[in-house]
Amino acid sequence: MENLLSKVKQNLIIEHNEDDTLLNSFITAAVSYAESYQKKPEGFYAENPMSPTTEQAVIMLSSHFYESRDGSTGGFFADNVEASKQVWNVVNTLLRLNRDVII
Template sequence: MTLIQKVKANLILEHEADDELLEMFIAAAVSYAESYQHVPEKYYTDHPMPPTTEQAIIVLSSHFYESRDGSTGGFFADNVQAGQQVWNMVNLLLRLDRDWKV
């Protein structure tokens, strides 16, 4: 299963109308993960992505899709705290695979 297929499954999306948008959100989430984990840009192009990092990418990409204006936690949560909880969880997952030597 590809990363976009996993994101779409998480979002319960069956159409292809937003695939280009989802790819942009996935690219942004991967870039954030690489920066947060202190690995070089495009690192996950040539290296396997650990499952915890992949889950963080799926969650963050889904969050970007559901909360395009960045002001809420998504369609199912209409408060700013829900959005912060998403970021807290994403950062926790990414810390598990972070390169602490840098």
């Protein structure tokens, strides 16, 4: 999970450690979502490696959770009401690519 934290922080352009606990909770939620969406058992990715596309989906979803903590669309696309929907579309597409793959 430390590797994912580092990648999420890179994606968000965060260099401090003050939000690590918060980010880890978002990563946990994103991994849980990935396992559920891909119909994998809970804790699957604690025991098995993620494919690059699943990892990217987790990074994107964790970043989205962080930037949208108040329920609005945050980040670069804050002025676009469709941005949040697009994030979910991309994440679900990435997860769908490895729904039946066991590494």
